[in-house]
Amino acid sequence: MTTMFFILWGVLLGAAAVLVSTLDWAVHSPRFSQYRLRTPAASYTGPPRKRLNVGLNNVLALLIFIAFFYHFGADTLYPGWPGTAHFVGETLAVLLLYDCVYYFYHRAMHHPKVMKFVHGMHHKVRFPTAGESVYLNPLEQIGALLILLGATMLLGPVSEMSFLAIFFIYSSVNIIVHSNLVLPHPAFRLFNFWVQKHDTHHDTFRYNYASIFPFWDQAFGTFK
Numbered sequence: 001m002t003t004m005f006f007i008l009w010g011v012l013l014g015a016a017a018v019l020v021s022t023l024d025w026a027v028h029s030p031r032f033s034q035y036r037l038r039t040p041a042a043s044y045t046g047p048p049r050k051r052l053n054v055g056l057n058n059v060l061a062l063l064i065f066i067a068f069f070y071h072f073g074a075d076t077l078y079p080g081w082p083g084t085a086h087f088v089g090e091t092l093a094v095l096l097l098y099d100c101v102y103y104f105y106h107r108a109m110h111h112p113k114v115m116k117f118v119h120g121m122h123h124k125v126r127f128p129t130a131g132e133s134v135y136l137n138p139l140e141q142i143g144a145l146l147i148l149l150g151a152t153m154l155l156g157p158v159s160e161m162s163f164l165a166i167f168f169i170y171s172s173v174n175i176i177v178h179s180n181l182v183l184p185h186p187a188f189r190l191f192n193f194w195v196q197k198h199d200t201h202h203d204t205f206r207y208n209y210a211s212i213f214p215f216w217d218q219a220f221g222t223f224k
């Protein structure tokens with residue numbers, strides 16, 4: 001694996017941190033209050049405990065990625081620019097497979113027993129904000145990352161650039177869907193769509209299980 005890959009991956013980690021901070025600041029700022037989908041409710045658990053959970057989940061995710069790079073990076077990720085068609089094809093294929101498996105994973109987590117012991121932690125916050133996007137039981141975080149990295153290994157090898165795009169889309173969509181902001185400009189149409197769909201999921205506990213592509217929910221009758 002190349003040094004450039006790790007530099008760019010570091011840049012994307014920084015970008016994700018900036019995205020979380022910016023969206024969380026905006027949703028709590030009076031200046032953006034008119035764009036809130038919901039008024040953020042008082043926290044279910046106190047901020048220190050929540051911060052600890054989010055921090056540990058981020059560390060856990062980093063460790064899982066580093067272990068993946070160390071053990072499987074050389075066989076799964078190849079260096080160099082693969083050409084536009086390969087780049088788009090690899091990125092879309094991995095994200096589509098990931099999101100399809102994630103759909104069933106997320107749906108299974110809504111089984112009452114799994115909900116009680118695992119996924120319920122994420123739904124404790126009825127209407128989360130970006131900072132709560134990884135407020136999760138660590139088991140849920142491990143499962144989601146295994147699906148993402150498993151899809152990459154199954155369809156790979158993919159180029160390092162494709163993997164960076166996959167990582168960027170995976171992480172920023174998860175942050176965006178929890179932003180609780182709807183921005184009145186056509187440029188944010190996709191952003192707003194994701195936010196509203198995931199808000200419905202948190203509101204109803206039974207629709208919009210897929211994280212990126214709506215058609216998995218459309219195909220299985222859970223789109224709303």
Ligand SMILES: [Zn+2]
Pocket residue numbers: 106110119123201
């Ligand atoms: Zn859920």
Ligand SMILES: [Zn+2]
Pocket residue numbers: 122128178198202
């Ligand atoms: Zn959520």
